[in-house]
Amino acid sequence: SYELTQPPSVSVSPGQTATITCSGDILDYKYVCWYQQRAGQSPVLVIYEDDKRPSGIPERFSGSNSGKSATLIISGTQPVDEADYYCQVWHASARVFGTGTKVSVL
Amino acid sequence: QAQLQESGPGVVKPSQTLSLTCNVSGGSLNSENYYWSWIRQPPGKGLEWIGHIYYSGSTYYNPSLKSRIIISLDMSKSQFSLKVHSVTVADTAVYFCARDSGYDQKGGMDVWGQGTPVTVSS
DSSP, rough: OOOBOOOOOEEEOSSEEEEEEOOOGGGGGGGGGEEEEESSSSOOEEBBBBTTTTTTTTEEEEEEETTEEEEEEEOOOOOGGEEEEEEEETTTTTTEEOOOEEEEEE | OOOOEEESSSETTSOOOEEEEEEESSSSSOOTOOEEEEEEEEEESSSEEEEEETTSSSSSOOOGGGEEEEEEEEEGEEEEEEEEEOOOOOOOEEEEEEEEOOOGGSSSSEEOOOOOOOEOOO
């Protein structure tokens, strides 16, 4: 089965940049989505097609995909960005989620 | 804007069948632009994609669950449903339904329900 690996946790100070990685085989041949899930809430799509933001998602969220790793960057991180973040791709007509990263804003 | 709402039993006994429904409002299931998906999240764990259904009735399932699940569509009620057979405690999770714009494998799941908790317990 296809696997996507993320760091379990990332800590960032308010106003600083948070970087979350997502690693998997031939990832550069796939489009990556990213989801934010605040505690007790449903996930929210923050990035699709590697680097596109849905309407309503702040500009401080950006994404990239190259080589075997995709990256979600939160610039000028705010306390409201504290959440779990999941990457996701298509593989063999099925959706696959990454292991998830807890972002703590300290 | 489409809204999705899950409904289900809350508690299911081991070996029985779990049945959940997702009601879709403000949008149509009869669109070639979307898949209609189920995702679950065990307590304290990550997200697991269960499967999805297209407006044509075509389905795609997580290989690890494929033998036990069925997703179906009821256009007249604007609902789609999930059945999980022979449940065990490992099926205890919050179950989400979502609209998936990834028909071209580019978009993401852009509308989610609030989730419904399911506990498998005797």
